[in-house]
Amino acid sequence: MPADPQADPLIHDPEGGISRLRAIMAALRDPASGCPWDIAQSFASIAPYTIEEAHEVADAIxxxxxxxxxxxxxxxxxxxxxxxxxxxxxxxxxxDAVVRGISDKMVARHPHVFGQESRDKTADQQTADWERLKAAERAGRDEAGVLDGVALGLPALTRALKLQKRAARVGFDWxxxxxxxxxxxxxxxxLVAAQESLGAEALAEEYGDLLFxxxxxxRHLGxxxxxxxxxxxxxxxxxFSYIEAALHAHGKRPEASDLAEMDALWNAAKAAERG
Structure with a gap:
């Protein structure tokens, strides 16, 4: 890469594709000529942004x-x-190692597409095969425990579901x-009984048990x-936006209303949705 990013034709090529993006990122991280903020970042500092961007993708969908x-x-x-x-x-x-790794994984996990296995299976059978291949991969990484490899950084509800699914596969399930x-x-x-007798930490534990x-x-309901x-x-x-709009039409804001009025508007919103 040229010492001066402004002189790099790839960075300014609209058709440069992934190579252009990689060149831009390398220039931003260059210790001599890059962006001070980007240079200062680490895996840990960027990870929250990664999670946030994934959620924004899900939100747009x-x-x-x-x-x-x-x-x-x-x-x-x-x-x-x-x-x-x-x-x-x-x-x-x-x-390149990232791309190679995910490409190899997808080929290995789809022998019915890229190998000799038959495609004549139901979606449930394909899911079972996928889980079997993942289990073999975990064994190769010395993840002996049933719950090993369930990422700590997942949203709590998603992680709870994955933990329960793993335990259910070995029979630990209602x-x-x-x-x-x-x-x-x-x-x-x-939880109700604990309100009066337990401290904040124990109360949070009871609440977590209920959520779990x-x-x-x-999961049992699909x-x-x-x-x-x-x-x-x-x-x-x-x-709630319906409530705000209805109040606004009468020159009011929620803080100038009361629970009875807002509850009535909530019920009106429900009725409007039902048609």
């Missing part, structure tokens, strides 16, 4: 904002290039939703807790 999705995917791709650049600088691996519902009642009762069992109920809660968040936002 959930909203059907297809015009925004290209840009959000670009932001997420930048995160991959950023981490790979820092890894190359530290002598760990480079971007046989039906009846037992899960009974456990929810038990955990809810313990609720995730399990969703529902994803993370996706379901996102939908609930969207619904709450939509209905």
């Amino acid at each position: 959930a909203r059907g904002a297809w015009a925004e999705l290209s840009g959000e995917l670009g932001d997420l791709l930048l995160q991959v290039v950023y981490h790979a650049q820092m890894a190359e600088e530290a002598g760990h691996f480079g971007f 046989p039906s939703t009846d037992e899960v519902l009974a456990k929810i009642v038990e955990e809810a009762g313990e 069992v609720l995730v399990n109920l969703g 529902l994803d807790a993370e996706a379901s809660l996102r939908q609930a968040n969207t619904k709450f936002t939509r209905r």
